[in-house]
Amino acid sequence: MNRRHFLKTTAVAGAGWLLLPSGARAGKNAPGNKLNVALIGVWGRGLAHYDSLKDENVVALCDVNEERFPEALKKFPNAKTYVDWRKCLEQKDLDAVVCCTTDHTHAFIANWSLNRDLHCYCEKPLAITVEEARTVRATWMKKKGKLATQVGMQRHSNPNFNRTRELIRGGAVGNLEAAYAWGNRQVRPSGCEYSHPNEYDDKPGIVFFKDKPGVPAGYLPEAGEPPKNLKYDLWLGPSQFQPYNPGYFEKGPGANCLSWNMFWEFGAGQIGDMGSHTMDLLWNCVDAALPTSAEAKGDPFNPAITPIKCASHFEHPANDWRGPIRIGWYQGRVMPKSPVSWLDLTKIDHGAMFKGSKGVLVCDFQKRLLIPVGDAADMTYYKPPTTETVLPPLGHFQKQWIEACKNPGLKTACDFEYSGNMVEQLLLGLVAYRAGKKLQYDPVAGKVTNCPEANQYLGKKYRDGWTLNG
Numbered sequence: 001m002n003r004r005h006f007l008k009t010t011a012v013a014g015a016g017w018l019l020l021p022s023g024a025r026a027g028k029n030a031p032g033n034k035l036n037v038a039l040i041g042v043w044g045r046g047l048a049h050y051d052s053l054k055d056e057n058v059v060a061l062c063d064v065n066e067e068r069f070p071e072a073l074k075k076f077p078n079a080k081t082y083v084d085w086r087k088c089l090e091q092k093d094l095d096a097v098v099c100c101t102t103d104h105t106h107a108f109i110a111n112w113s114l115n116r117d118l119h120c121y122c123e124k125p126l127a128i129t130v131e132e133a134r135t136v137r138a139t140w141m142k143k144k145g146k147l148a149t150q151v152g153m154q155r156h157s158n159p160n161f162n163r164t165r166e167l168i169r170g171g172a173v174g175n176l177e178a179a180y181a182w183g184n185r186q187v188r189p190s191g192c193e194y195s196h197p198n199e200y201d202d203k204p205g206i207v208f209f210k211d212k213p214g215v216p217a218g219y220l221p222e223a224g225e226p227p228k229n230l231k232y233d234l235w236l237g238p239s240q241f242q243p244y245n246p247g248y249f250e251k252g253p254g255a256n257c258l259s260w261n262m263f264w265e266f267g268a269g270q271i272g273d274m275g276s277h278t279m280d281l282l283w284n285c286v287d288a289a290l291p292t293s294a295e296a297k298g299d300p301f302n303p304a305i306t307p308i309k310c311a312s313h314f315e316h317p318a319n320d321w322r323g324p325i326r327i328g329w330y331q332g333r334v335m336p337k338s339p340v341s342w343l344d345l346t347k348i349d350h351g352a353m354f355k356g357s358k359g360v361l362v363c364d365f366q367k368r369l370l371i372p373v374g375d376a377a378d379m380t381y382y383k384p385p386t387t388e389t390v391l392p393p394l395g396h397f398q399k400q401w402i403e404a405c406k407n408p409g410l411k412t413a414c415d416f417e418y419s420g421n422m423v424e425q426l427l428l429g430l431v432a433y434r435a436g437k438k439l440q441y442d443p444v445a446g447k448v449t450n451c452p453e454a455n456q457y458l459g460k461k462y463r464d465g466w467t468l469n470g
């Protein structure tokens, strides 16, 4: 019986432990019942996983910044260390990978892990291009049932996710017609000033940021040599070369992603950042897969920086419980219109709104507000959940994945199908933004059908030597 098979059978048939010779311990802390995990990206967001991994065997630590190892090794002293995740994934005793690196490496690490039959928890966003999202999802669909995946959208375990879903599925807004999510973050590159600080302004065509003299609104200029401990070339990884600038590393643990994720080469801006969390709030309630159209409007195009203000809209076909719907994503203080004059949606930093034939539901990650509309909305049509049908709490989000690694077939809330579809839709919005017109999309082929030139924006060019699906 090989190690992985042993792990699976002991986890599924927990009672089997009772038959083991005396002295063997039962339960998840039994010596053979721990996952051998590689943590890739050990600082910043990586720190948020230390606690949930403390009962597993972290056998490999990988970071492009060697300065991060001493602290991580204090927590996981038996781990081998690596600076190149490709070498790390060659370690023979791995069961699972937790990926907390930059967004431009997520789809690579996720794909490579699944191709090596390793479970994978990947921080959000799963991908930064439509092609990356489709590639990871396709790899996952071949491994589903055997491996466990989860994208780091941990807000999904907030009870409000279940409560909003119950309201929408129970018909509290009548027949669902449209749903919108928004996020108000405006993060600009190091050195760029806010042209409209704290100001809500959705006029089209406005230039939203102004440069300090000598700081172009593009990639950051060369600024000295990378520190010795940082393997800058590995940090760039598959992305096109950009000279080193400390501005890409300035925000500190847990917020450093806000130093680099607005650049096309390194991220997808707010789509990959709060967009992943906030669209999840909506996505969880609508049971959508992929859209058939996309259109978007935002800041004037900048070849280095993804739009800060942008609104995108998608058409989704009907499913077995609702008709076709329109989904919207608004970012950078562009907002959907409030359904009533007395509700200022701009006061909700990150939220979602569901519009139906009989009412509107507005929510953020914690709270929800139902507004029945018109005389017909007497709520008799609404079926509240009963104690039998109320959705159970999800529990600890990271641990849900660990349990699923040990019990193949257990479903995780944000697996690579659910999250892959969600991020593909959002990233298609960026394609429509660049194409500048409404796109018709063939979700099976993954191609734009009415604007051939838009297809070039579905993927991106990688540096020589880097393979997405290796």
Ligand SMILES: NC(=O)c1ccc[n+]([C@@H]2O[C@H](COP(=O)([O-])OP(=O)(O)OC[C@H]3O[C@@H](n4cnc5c(N)ncnc54)[C@H](O)[C@@H]3O)[C@@H](O)[C@H]2O)c1
Pocket (backbone or CB within 6 Å): 040, 041, 042, 043, 044, 045, 046, 062, 063, 064, 065, 068, 083, 084, 085, 100, 101, 102, 103, 105, 123, 124, 125, 152, 153, 154, 234, 235, 237, 252, 253, 254, 255, 256, 257, 258, 272, 273
């Ligand atoms: N789920 C959440 O709520 C949440 C919160 C913050 C960040 N994040 C995500 O976590 C990821 C990391 O964000 P961060 O702010 O910690 O960024 P960061 O720049 O601090 O990177 C995290 C760590 O990964 C290392 N790293 C970077 N590229 C690497 C590579 N190719 N190989 C190995 N190590 C590498 C860095 O040196 C650093 O130690 C981002 O994708 C971000 O979207 C998620």
